[in-house]
Amino acid sequence: MRHLKTFGTFWYDFIVGDDWRLAAGIVIVLAAGFLSAHHGVDPWWALPVAVSALLAVSTTDAARRVRVSSTTAVTGPAGPVDGA
Amino acid sequence: MHNVFLVVAASLACVVEMVEALTIILAVGVTRGWRSAIIGSGTALLGLAVVVAALGPALSALPIGGLRLVVGGLLLVFGLQWLRKAILRSSGFKALHDEDAIFRDEERAALAAPRGRERLDWYTFTVSFKGVFLEGLEVAFIVVTFGGAQHDVGLAALGAGISAVLTLVIGLCVHRPLSQVPENTMKYAVGVMLTTFGMFWAGEGAGVKWPGQDVSLLAILAYVVAGSMLLSWALRRKHTHLETIGALA
Numbered sequence: 001m002r003h004l005k006t007f008g009t010f011w012y013d014f015i016v017g018d019d020w021r022l023a024a025g026i027v028i029v030l031a032a033g034f035l036s037a038h039h040g041v042d043p044w045w046a047l048p049v050a051v052s053a054l055l056a057v058s059t060t061d062a063a064r065r066v067r068v069s070s071t072t073a074v075t076g077p078a079g080p081v082d083g084a
Numbered sequence: 085m086h087n088v089f090l091v092v093a094a095s096l097a098c099v100v101e102m103v104e105a106l107t108i109i110l111a112v113g114v115t116r117g118w119r120s121a122i123i124g125s126g127t128a129l130l131g132l133a134v135v136v137a138a139l140g141p142a143l144s145a146l147p148i149g150g151l152r153l154v155v156g157g158l159l160l161v162f163g164l165q166w167l168r169k170a171i172l173r174s175s176g177f178k179a180l181h182d183e184d185a186i187f188r189d190e191e192r193a194a195l196a197a198p199r200g201r202e203r204l205d206w207y208t209f210t211v212s213f214k215g216v217f218l219e220g221l222e223v224a225f226i227v228v229t230f231g232g233a234q235h236d237v238g239l240a241a242l243g244a245g246i247s248a249v250l251t252l253v254i255g256l257c258v259h260r261p262l263s264q265v266p267e268n269t270m271k272y273a274v275g276v277m278l279t280t281f282g283m284f285w286a287g288e289g290a291g292v293k294w295p296g297q298d299v300s301l302l303a304i305l306a307y308v309v310a311g312s313m314l315l316s317w318a319l320r321r322k323h324t325h326l327e328t329i330g331a332l333a
C-alpha cells in the first residue's frame with residue numbers, strides 16, 4: 001500500500017506538479033478547443049489567452065500566499081508554498 | 085528551421101536534467117569512490133534504454149492528431165510549471181535553486197553513511213542510480229515526446245546527445261558542482277520552449293488552424309516570452325514594494 005502511494009505521488013508530482021489548477025485548466029481549455037474546432041469555430045486565439053490567464057492566476061496566487069505566510073508567521077508556522 | 089528548433093528545445097530541456105544528475109554523481113563519486121557511482125549510473129542508463137525502446141515505437145504508432153493533443157497538453161503543463169517557478173524565482177517570491185547547497189548536502193550524507201566492506205558500495209550505487217534514473221526518465225520523456233510528435237525521434241535524440249556531451253565535458257573540466265550555470269535562466273528558457281511547443285502541438289491536435297502554420301511557432305514564442313517577462317516584471321515590482329513596507333519576513 002505504501003509503495004502504491006509512493007508510486008502515485010511520484011507520478012502526480014511528475015505530471016501535475018505544484019499547482020493542480022494549471023493542469024486542470026489546460027485540460028478544460030483543450031477540451032473546449034477540441035469541441036469548438038469540430039463545430040466549425042477556429043479558436044486559435046483562445047489558447048494563448050487562456051494559457052496567459054492561467055499562468056498569471058497561478059503565479060499571483062503563489063506570491064499572495066508567500067505574503068500571507070510571512071505576515072502570519074508570528075501566530076504559527078505556515079506551510080511551504082511549493083515544492084523545490 | 086523546424087528541425088533546428090526541435091534540436092535546440094530538446095537539447096536545452098535535457099541539459100537541465102543532466103546537470104542535476106551530474107551534481108549527484110559528482111557528490112557521491114568524489115566522496116565515496118567512482119566505481120560504484122559509475123556502475124549505478126550505467127545500470128540506470130541501461131534501464132532507461134529499455135524504457136525508451138518500449139515507449140518509442142508505441143508513441144510513433146499513435147495517430148498524429150491524438151498524439152499531438154496528448155503530448156502537447158503534457159508539454160504545456162510541464163512548461164507552465166517550469167515557467168511558474170522561474171517567474172517566482174526571478175521576482176524573489178521563491179528561493180533560487182542552489183546546486184552548491186545540493187552538492188554539500190549530498191556530500192554530508194555520503195560521508196555520514198556507513199561504508200560496506202563488499203566491493204560494491206550500495207549507498208553510492210543507489211544514490212547514483214536514483215539520480216540518473218529519475219533525471220534520465222525526464223530526458224527520455226522529452227526525447228520520445230518531442231521526437232514522437234514530430235516523427236523524428238532521432239533528431240530529438242541528437243539534441244539530447246549534444247547536451248550529454250556538453251554536460252560531460254563541463255563536468256570533467258570543472259569537476260565540481262555546476263553552480264556557475266545560471267540555472268534559473270536555463271529553466272526559464274526551457275519553460276518558454278516547452279510552453280511554446282506544447283501550445284502549438286496541443287492546438288493542432290485539438291483541430292486549431294494556426295495562422296501561417298509552422299511560422300506561427302515564432303509568434304507563439306514571442307508571445308510567451310513577452311507575457312512571462314511582463315508577469316515577472318510585475319511580480320518583482322510587487323515584491324520590492326512588499327519588502328519596502330516590511331510585509332515580507
